[in-house]
Amino acid sequence: MKATTQELKVTARMQPGIITLSGFLGDDTRPLNEIVADDAATLARLERSAEEIAQRMQYFTDESWNTYLGGVLLDDKYQVETEVYRGKLPCPYVHPGVFRKAITRLTNSANGISVAWTALSIHLIAEHGFFEGRGSAFRLDPEILVKALWD
Amino acid sequence: MILVILKDIAVLAGLSGALALLLVLAQSILNNYGECKININGKRDLTVKGGNNLLASLSDKAVFLPSACGGRGSCGACKCKVFSGGGPLLPTEKPFLSQAEIAAGVRLSCQIKVKTDIAIEIPESVYNIRKYSATISEIIDYTYDIKGITFMLEQGDSIDFKAGQYVQLLTEPYGKVRQRVSRAYSVSSKPEDRDRIQLIIRLVPEGICTTWVHTQLKVGDKVSFTGPYGDFFMRDTAADIIFVAGGSGKAPIKSMLEHLQLVGTSRKMTYFFGARTLRDLYLTQEMKAFEQVFPDFRYEPVLSQPQPTDEWHGKTGYVMPYFKEVLRDPQNTEAYLCGSPGMIDAVTKALLELGLSKDKIYFDSFG
Amino acid sequence: MMDISSFLLFWAAIFTSNILLTNFLGMCSYLSVSREVESSLGLGVAVTFVLTFTTALNWLAYYYVLVPLNIVYLQYIVFIIVIAAFVQLLELLLERYVPALYYTLGIFLPLITVNCAIFGVSLFMVIRNYNFLQSIAFGAGSGLGWLLAILMLAGIRSRLKEKLIPAGLQGAGIILIITGILALAFIGFSGVAPIQ
Numbered sequence: 001m002k003a004t005t006q007e008l009k010v011t012a013r014m015q016p017g018i019i020t021l022s023g024f025l026g027d028d029t030r031p032l033n034e035i036v037a038d039d040a041a042t043l044a045r046l047e048r049s050a051e052e053i054a055q056r057m058q059y060f061t062d063e064s065w066n067t068y069l070g071g072v073l074l075d076d077k078y079q080v081e082t083e084v085y086r087g088k089l090p091c092p093y094v095h096p097g098v099f100r101k102a103i104t105r106l107t108n109s110a111n112g113i114s115v116a117w118t119a120l121s122i123h124l125i126a127e128h129g130f131f132e133g134r135g136s137a138f139r140l141d142p143e144i145l146v147k148a149l150w151d
Numbered sequence: 152m153i154l155v156i157l158k159d160i161a162v163l164a165g166l167s168g169a170l171a172l173l174l175v176l177a178q179s180i181l182n183n184y185g186e187c188k189i190n191i192n193g194k195r196d197l198t199v200k201g202g203n204n205l206l207a208s209l210s211d212k213a214v215f216l217p218s219a220c221g222g223r224g225s226c227g228a229c230k231c232k233v234f235s236g237g238g239p240l241l242p243t244e245k246p247f248l249s250q251a252e253i254a255a256g257v258r259l260s261c262q263i264k265v266k267t268d269i270a271i272e273i274p275e276s277v278y279n280i281r282k283y284s285a286t287i288s289e290i291i292d293y294t295y296d297i298k299g300i301t302f303m304l305e306q307g308d309s310i311d312f313k314a315g316q317y318v319q320l321l322t323e324p325y326g327k328v329r330q331r332v333s334r335a336y337s338v339s340s341k342p343e344d345r346d347r348i349q350l351i352i353r354l355v356p357e358g359i360c361t362t363w364v365h366t367q368l369k370v371g372d373k374v375s376f377t378g379p380y381g382d383f384f385m386r387d388t389a390a391d392i393i394f395v396a397g398g399s400g401k402a403p404i405k406s407m408l409e410h411l412q413l414v415g416t417s418r419k420m421t422y423f424f425g426a427r428t429l430r431d432l433y434l435t436q437e438m439k440a441f442e443q444v445f446p447d448f449r450y451e452p453v454l455s456q457p458q459p460t461d462e463w464h465g466k467t468g469y470v471m472p473y474f475k476e477v478l479r480d481p482q483n484t485e486a487y488l489c490g491s492p493g494m495i496d497a498v499t500k501a502l503l504e505l506g507l508s509k510d511k512i513y514f515d516s517f518g
Numbered sequence: 519m520m521d522i523s524s525f526l527l528f529w530a531a532i533f534t535s536n537i538l539l540t541n542f543l544g545m546c547s548y549l550s551v552s553r554e555v556e557s558s559l560g561l562g563v564a565v566t567f568v569l570t571f572t573t574a575l576n577w578l579a580y581y582y583v584l585v586p587l588n589i590v591y592l593q594y595i596v597f598i599i600v601i602a603a604f605v606q607l608l609e610l611l612l613e614r615y616v617p618a619l620y621y622t623l624g625i626f627l628p629l630i631t632v633n634c635a636i637f638g639v640s641l642f643m644v645i646r647n648y649n650f651l652q653s654i655a656f657g658a659g660s661g662l663g664w665l666l667a668i669l670m671l672a673g674i675r676s677r678l679k680e681k682l683i684p685a686g687l688q689g690a691g692i693i694l695i696i697t698g699i700l701a702l703a704f705i706g707f708s709g710v711a712p713i714q
Binding site: 016018021066069070083084085095100101102137138 | 247
């Protein structure tokens, strides 16, 4: 599917050095809409919606927000900690709003999976169904993410 | 036959050319707004070439309104009051303005196009903001992810700021990064050193500016920054002080303490530095030295997750439980907090419970 | 030359031969912009403005340039070029004098160029041999007819907001059905004033 001008604009903003150091697309050569579509297909197979996943991520971030200098253990198996750095970043999709640089790291001791996400990741998943390109610093593979968040 | 084709093509080309010429003419007339006057605070007049947005026009004349997104209409930081000449309110501005602001004439300066004379009002502190050129004179590795960098201003230049304020550092393109960005850092040197500033910069994962600072900058490099910004600074009272700041949040506190050392004070002060492990502590000697300088100052590093190898015998856990040990009169105590929003929320809650009043708790919540 | 007064042609173009509801030209921006009444009004006025002037300009181009120089076969290209140039001019004027409308319309302003109603009206003018006054009347009337159609749909859509519509018909489905019903209503006018 040919990329619209809007998509080309967004893809340009996802390049390294525009908003973050290595950008949001990693070394993925697929066009943006294909990345979103492929991940959407995985989500359908896993029977989880993007909104559900984003809500769960937000829950973990909120629970670990005030325990700023260490982590918190939830449900006896989720070790979560959130670290916030100064400043805010805009979303690569062009619309109003900026997001804190808050990095949440979660380790699921039941299956040993560790994932990390930012406040912007939660927004990208909830509003745009975007899990970042393969090889990107904060790429969240939907399958691994779902396993870490729920299993 | 050929002649007919050529004639037809010529007519078509002529018609297109004539229309294009007409459009170019119209463009130069309609898009030419001539020179416009921007009146600031009723005092100063700037003459700019019309046609650019207000934010850019002002920054061309060295008046820097705060902006986190570079004028793209994403952050809402570039607000200013427009008395006249701003044109109608645009749909791109509405998401960032409250009803009260709209009624008062507040606009987003990056969305207003300067087409005619315009009268605006900006706060005095913003008005003092300038662009500076500096050379790096020292880089200190404080910890594994924090560097302290001293920037000497150009010969004869000086900067006027209050301890606690911050500047916006401008990066140069490097590696895969082809654009410039600007990022905020608190000044860690005292205001009395007017020919230089020191910044304490912590490496942020995926950060464009901090990666540039940590991997590219060397002593002797030239950089630019704008400032000073911010309303986080010490109030001149006799109240007791509780400082809470961890990581790179130590920067404004260091500036405040060095300033107080010069002007002298008898206020009772305690600085709680919250960190995770031993390797996150830095400038400990300097802070401890302040205990000898001031009549009543204590530096209290608190580690939340000390490693066995740290052999830490000091305070552990979070800083909040230790407040009541140093609190004398909650109503006569100020708190200065610098750090993540989570820390600010947790510490503020604890301080309010201990009886401090909300308007005496000052913070710089990292953006 | 058509034997119909310009005055009658003007009204016929609005009601009995509505460019959108009778000829089904100009649907794309009609379907998208009719979400809001205010922007529909703005776009409708812009389209009317463009239609009136481009029909007049194209008439002049056809009878004073194309016909004398025997390049009538280039009319498609020439008409489109004139329309494109005129819409660009309109954009410049709006950006300068009515910026609120310029930003509200956004991408739909340059999209007027490829609105088939504009091109269609110029071609109708040629096919039906209108004179200059008739062309202006026809252009203005078609514009107002388009404005009428989009305003009607915008009004209906604003009332639809709280109504329950079956899932399969939501969005484009119900809009097209409504447009069809509006067209049916306008068919009642057919034959009242023959303009071709």
